[in-house]
Amino acid sequence: MSLAIETIDLTKRYGNIVAVNKLNIRVKSGTIHGFLGPNGAGKTTTIKILVGLLRPDGGRVIVLGEEIRESGPKVQSRIGYMPELPRFPKHLKGWELLDIYGQMYCIPSQERKSRIRRLLEIVGLKGRENDFIGEYSKGMQQRLGIAQALLSEPDLVILDEPSIGLDPVGMVDVREIIKDIARKGVTVFISSHLLSEVEQTCTHVSIINRGVCLAEGPLGDIIGKIAGSSVLEIEVAEGLDKIINIVRDLPFVSAVQVEGSRLIIESHVREDIRPKISRAITEAGGTIIYMNMRMKRLEEAFIRLIRGEDR
Amino acid sequence: MSGENIREMRRLKMTTQLLAIIRYELLWNVRKKKLLGAIAAAFIITTLTLALPVIFGSVYNRPIKSDPNYVISNSGSGSLILFLFALVTTMNSISGEFESGTIIPLLAKPISRTLILTGKIIAAIFTVLAAYSLLYAYLVIGGIILYGPQDNLNLIPLCMLGDMLSTTVWMSIILATGALSKNTTLTTVIGVITFLAANIGTSIISFFTEGAWILHYFPGNGATGYIKTLGIIRSLNLSTGTDNIAKIIIQYMLNPSAHVTYVKIEMGGTQVSPPIFRELYSEPLSLVLFRALVVAATYITALLLLAWYAFKKTQVLE
Numbered sequence: 192m193s194l195a196i197e198t199i200d201l202t203k204r205y206g207n208i209v210a211v212n213k214l215n216i217r218v219k220s221g222t223i224h225g226f227l228g229p230n231g232a233g234k235t236t237t238i239k240i241l242v243g244l245l246r247p248d249g250g251r252v253i254v255l256g257e258e259i260r261e262s263g264p265k266v267q268s269r270i271g272y273m274p275e276l277p278r279f280p281k282h283l284k285g286w287e288l289l290d291i292y293g294q295m296y297c298i299p300s301q302e303r304k305s306r307i308r309r310l311l312e313i314v315g316l317k318g319r320e321n322d323f324i325g326e327y328s329k330g331m332q333q334r335l336g337i338a339q340a341l342l343s344e345p346d347l348v349i350l351d352e353p354s355i356g357l358d359p360v361g362m363v364d365v366r367e368i369i370k371d372i373a374r375k376g377v378t379v380f381i382s383s384h385l386l387s388e389v390e391q392t393c394t395h396v397s398i399i400n401r402g403v404c405l406a407e408g409p410l411g412d413i414i415g416k417i418a419g420s421s422v423l424e425i426e427v428a429e430g431l432d433k434i435i436n437i438v439r440d441l442p443f444v445s446a447v448q449v450e451g452s453r454l455i456i457e458s459h460v461r462e463d464i465r466p467k468i469s470r471a472i473t474e475a476g477g478t479i480i481y482m483n484m485r486m487k488r489l490e491e492a493f494i495r496l497i498r499g500e501d502r
Numbered sequence: 503m504s505g506e507n508i509r510e511m512r513r514l515k516m517t518t519q520l521l522a523i524i525r526y527e528l529l530w531n532v533r534k535k536k537l538l539g540a541i542a543a544a545f546i547i548t549t550l551t552l553a554l555p556v557i558f559g560s561v562y563n564r565p566i567k568s569d570p571n572y573v574i575s576n577s578g579s580g581s582l583i584l585f586l587f588a589l590v591t592t593m594n595s596i597s598g599e600f601e602s603g604t605i606i607p608l609l610a611k612p613i614s615r616t617l618i619l620t621g622k623i624i625a626a627i628f629t630v631l632a633a634y635s636l637l638y639a640y641l642v643i644g645g646i647i648l649y650g651p652q653d654n655l656n657l658i659p660l661c662m663l664g665d666m667l668s669t670t671v672w673m674s675i676i677l678a679t680g681a682l683s684k685n686t687t688l689t690t691v692i693g694v695i696t697f698l699a700a701n702i703g704t705s706i707i708s709f710f711t712e713g714a715w716i717l718h719y720f721p722g723n724g725a726t727g728y729i730k731t732l733g734i735i736r737s738l739n740l741s742t743g744t745d746n747i748a749k750i751i752i753q754y755m756l757n758p759s760a761h762v763t764y765v766k767i768e769m770g771g772t773q774v775s776p777p778i779f780r781e782l783y784s785e786p787l788s789l790v791l792f793r794a795l796v797v798a799a800t801y802i803t804a805l806l807l808l809a810w811y812a813f814k815k816t817q818v819l820e
């Protein structure tokens with residue numbers, strides 16, 4: 192599988208602060224890749240280098256197969272980028288901004304109009320496109336930010352903390368939009384400081400702290416790795432007793448308990464056990480009606496990983 | 503695809519992008535309250551120029567005489583108008599985008615920074631040209647109404663170009679400062695200080711020292727000289743320097759072989775004796791015009807190159 196983004200020993204300093212420290216990340220094409228790390232980890236700095244706003248002090252960056260250092264506009268036309276808390280000229284109307292940006296991508300006028308109409312609908316700004324951006328709330332500017340990132344139908348979409356400043360409904364909308372564009376084969380790279388957010392959208396993740404990549408890979412693997420063990424809660428339609436025995440005999444399951452109508456399954460393997468559990472139960476003729484990876488412990492494990500690094 | 507076609511496509515693409523950035527900037531310019539304020543100020547100044555003789559005339563009961571040269575001798579905008587137009591169109595066109603963070607999504611678009619800066623400059627020039635068109639139309643119509651039919655109106659477009667060139671010198675100063683500092687307040691302060699220095703400072707140098715020639719090489723108002731019409735005592739006051747290109751152009755068109763004489767004011771020995779105007783030196787008006795054009799072009803080129811270099815190299819830290 193080809194890579195949409197690759198950084199090799201990427202380094203960026205602000206004076207004495209090393210914001211990105213020999214960072215190595217690899218983002219596979221066609222994935223929804225989370226870029227997870229606490230505030231100040233170096234996510235925004237890395238992203239700004241990817242889109243050509245900052246020059247690296249060392250290392251290499253390859254985006255969509257091109258070295259970023261010298262390419263500039265050529266590869267920029269294939270990237271859609273939403274900055275962290277984006278701000279747009281307040282004297283322009285929403286549609287004017289999108290139309291002008293579309294012109295910069297050299298999208299023909301008719302095509303521009305139909306794309307803008309569709310995007311305004313997708314991001315929920317329909318009916319507000321003739322208002323000045325100065326009258327938009329922060330959340331609305333965020334939505335406009337997503338629309339302009341998708342305008343050129345890019346091969347790679349980079350979203351810097353897309354859910355900051357959005358209300359819960361907005362966050363759900365964004366998640367849907369992301370999954371929708373990924374379905375078309377677009378690579379999506381999303382930075383976030385919240386594991387729960389990455390968990391709900393991403394297929395892959397890189398965890399970064401102090402400018403260094405701590406872990407990278409498919410989401411389930413990484414979760415298994417940082418959690419050490421995973422705890423799965425499931426509920427089946429019927430035949431609980433039979434299912435308990437089948438699950439207990441699975442090689443990667445270390446303990447099974449019953450809590451009311453639910454099974455609590457513990458595993459020590461460093462991978463996502465959900466697909467295997469699901470398959471085993473289905474093959475035994477059972478039907479899963481509820482399944483949940485215990486999030487609290489994961490969030491704690493993530494924080495432990497970051498803290499451990501800090502010490 | 504042949505190389506010819508690829509080149510053609512690239513050119514089309516750059517034209518489209520340039521149009522986009524000009525539109526981006528023009529929409530901002532025409533919606534700026536500052537610009538409307540500057541245009542209003544320019545109209546007030548022009549109105550005063552037109553109306554004051556009328557008012558005095560009625561006070562002293564002397565009807566104003568028709569004057570076919572009224573418009574042409576009042577053409578060429580004053581330094582304040584030139585500077586205000588330059589300031590309101592360019593003071594935040596670079597620095598403001600950095601301060602508000604709007605530069606971040608803009609620079610991530612597949613458009614070169616050179617093109618962005620070019621578009622911003624073109625948009626500012628369009629805006630100022632439109633303002634001058636309104637202003638000169640007002641002066642011409644007002645002049646005809648008050649002073650009767652006017653001569654030499656064919657020189658007005660040239661005069662507007664002269665004003666535009668003078669304004670562009672100020673725009674270049676402001677753009678370069680904005681690109682280097684990325685701070686609108688600092689840019690405005692430096693612009694205003696330069697303007698004051700170029701207008702108050704220079705008139706002191708011009709009138710009271712023998713160093714008037716230095717002023718030919720600074721932006722803004724230059725030395726004040728006199729054009730003596732051969733044999734006739736009547737002499738015409740002419741300001742030189744990059745702020746007065748329009749006035750110099752008009753004088754040159756009307757009187758190509760004229761000479762400009764520079765003077766210095768010497769105070770009399772006692773406080774009561776009147777100041778004496780001592781002649782310093784003379785030079786052809788054609789030279790004065792040529793030099794003003796070259797100096798303006800040099801400042802514009804050097805400062806815009808500086809602005810371009812700073813903008814090209816800058817990183818978006820905000």
Ligand SMILES: Nc1ncnc2c1ncn2[C@@H]1O[C@H](COP(=O)(O)OP(=O)(O)O)[C@@H](O)[C@H]1O
Nearest residue numbers: 205208210229230231232233234235236237819
């Ligand atoms: N313009 C800047 N000047 C100086 N330090 C900066 C600047 N931008 C970011 N930093 C520092 O670089 C580090 C990484 O910041 P950033 O990339 O914004 O992190 P994140 O996006 O992960 O929160 C932080 O320590 C931050 O303080």
Ligand SMILES: [Mg+2]
Nearest residue numbers: 234235275352
């Ligand atoms: Mg950030």
